[in-house]
Amino acid sequence: MFERLAAGSPSLIWHDVPVAVSLSSPALVVAQACDALAGAVAGITAEGRFPIVIGGDHSIAMGTWSGLRRALAPPGLFDLLWIDAHMDCHDPSTSPSGALHGMPLACLLGRCHPDLAGVACPGPPLTPGRVTLIGVRSFEPEETAFARRTGLRVVHMEEIAAQGLAAVMPLPAGPFGITLDLDAVDPGDAPAVGTPEPGGIRAAELLDALRPLLASPRCLALEIAEYSPPHDVAGRTAALMEALLRAAVQPGEPP
Numbered sequence: 640m641f642e643r644l645a646a647g648s649p650s651l652i653w654h655d656v657p658v659a660v661s662l663s664s665p666a667l668v669v670a671q672a673c674d675a676l677a678g679a680v681a682g683i684t685a686e687g688r689f690p691i692v693i694g695g696d697h698s699i700a701m702g703t704w705s706g707l708r709r710a711l712a713p714p715g716l717f718d719l720l721w722i723d724a725h726m727d728c729h730d731p732s733t734s735p736s737g738a739l740h741g742m743p744l745a746c747l748l749g750r751c752h753p754d755l756a757g758v759a760c761p762g763p764p765l766t767p768g769r770v771t772l773i774g775v776r777s778f779e780p781e782e783t784a785f786a787r788r789t790g791l792r793v794v795h796m797e798e799i800a801a802q803g804l805a806a807v808m809p810l811p812a813g814p815f816g817i818t819l820d821l822d823a824v825d826p827g828d829a830p831a832v833g834t835p836e837p838g839g840i841r842a843a844e845l846l847d848a849l850r851p852l853l854a855s856p857r858c859l860a861l862e863i864a865e866y867s868p869p870h871d872v873a874g875r876t877a878a879l880m881e882a883l884l885r886a887a888v889q890p891g892e893p894p
């Protein structure tokens with residue numbers, strides 16, 4: 640896939656971020672990986688290039704977005720479109736599963752897992768009023784309470800089903816980033832995820848809504864998380880990945 644994309648975009652560079660899986664706890668592995676990822680994203684942004692981060696579970700968002708924040712001139716503010724079936728707004732005291740990928744947004748907003756604090760998301764928290772969750776349809780009450788308390792904007796799947804994604808997708812006036820958890824997409828179109836949730840955004844609708852955003856010079860970074868190729872069915876998720884990446888690296892080209 641990379642070779643095909645690079646054929647049309649010679650400036651594309653592949654960059655691996657190593658993960659030290661030998662560390663003693665999952666939180667330490669995630670903290671170390673996010674620290675390395677934040678450094679990579681900050682460096683790529685500082686060079687005036689556009690980072691595209693592909694993961695891996697959504698805990699990588701802590702590295703990506705704290706890295707972007709670090710690279711921008713103070714106060715380093717940007718809007719973040721968080722497209723996800725889940726809210727990822729837990730901390731260890733509220734999480735039903737203890738899964739770290741259910742916690743990255745809370746951490747980025749300043750309520751961080753103690754083992755991740757200062758490493759996975761160093762620096763000041765993001766501004767909740769500048770983050771919009773889009774596609775939400777699976778969450779716990781503690782996450783809704785956190786969103787209300789902090790002023791996080793949430794666009795539920797019901798609104799998308801009623802009005803269409805294009806009608807509810809924000810178009811930020813200033814710099815912004817996009818984090819796409821592939822489980823926001825309907826499992827019929829993107830089965831290659833770890834936590835599928837039925838009734839999601841259709842792939843074609845997502846691509847139509849993202850194309851103008853990815854073509855905007857104000858879009859500073861794209862992250863695509865939770866891609867799990869062994870779970871794919873008939874190459875559907877791979878095809879969506881390639882279309883998304885093509886929209887990001889060749890934004891002027893027809894689909």
Ligand SMILES: [Mn+2]
Pocket residue numbers: 697723725727740820
């Ligand atoms: Mn997520």
